[in-house]
Amino acid sequence: MYASTSNILARNEIGRVPISLLITIQILKYWIHIISLNEDRILYQAYKSKKDLDEKGHTSWVTFVRELLYRLKLKEIWETQYVCSASDLLQKVKHHLFTKYEEVCQHIHTPIAELSDGMLKVPVELYTKFNIPVKYRKSLTRIRLRSNRLEIVRGKYSKVPVGERVCKQCNQNNAFEDESHFLLFCGKHSKSREKMFQEIALLLPLFVQMTQKEKMYTMLVPPNAQIALAVGRFAYDCLP
């Protein structure tokens, strides 16, 4: 992947979430454990002094827990230092964190997000498990994650307005060069595309009758290793 590729997308591609979410859950679990201890325990005493410092304006992990509970409108839990059901609280916090994370994901534009009407798909993608040469799998990822050098990406860095990011490979009526132009239309790659489409149609006869959008989806979310290989090879050979 290029350094400019979104970390969020790269993580999503292998089904991982930011480690900060997992750390937050662990901190909360630890806090629940501490407040359930007897007050004469050394660990509880140490926590108590951290809490006192927090009240005096000193920041520590205790501050983090307090602010998290406040954000979740659970001020009462903090003030009473009592958790009725640890599993309910953890569930609530997990739900909040993951919902926020998904909201962030939805604002990232990729070919996949555009295909699914702005909703980013975040499951572990099947193609990452296919036994195909790494170079082809990487090329497929480059298309999926917009980690490539098509004009849609280049233009972002050279500050070309979106509408003017035209394909310099084919001169097809100033065609906008994004992943769908590359996979479906660009004249420069007609021969390679024809070969790829034939390979896919042999494996999936319905492919020839599909709409352009369905074809894009089949190529970007390949249902089997052979289709992933055909698309990956096309991308490897033709991506600028």
Ligand SMILES: [Zn+2]
């Ligand atoms: Zn073109």
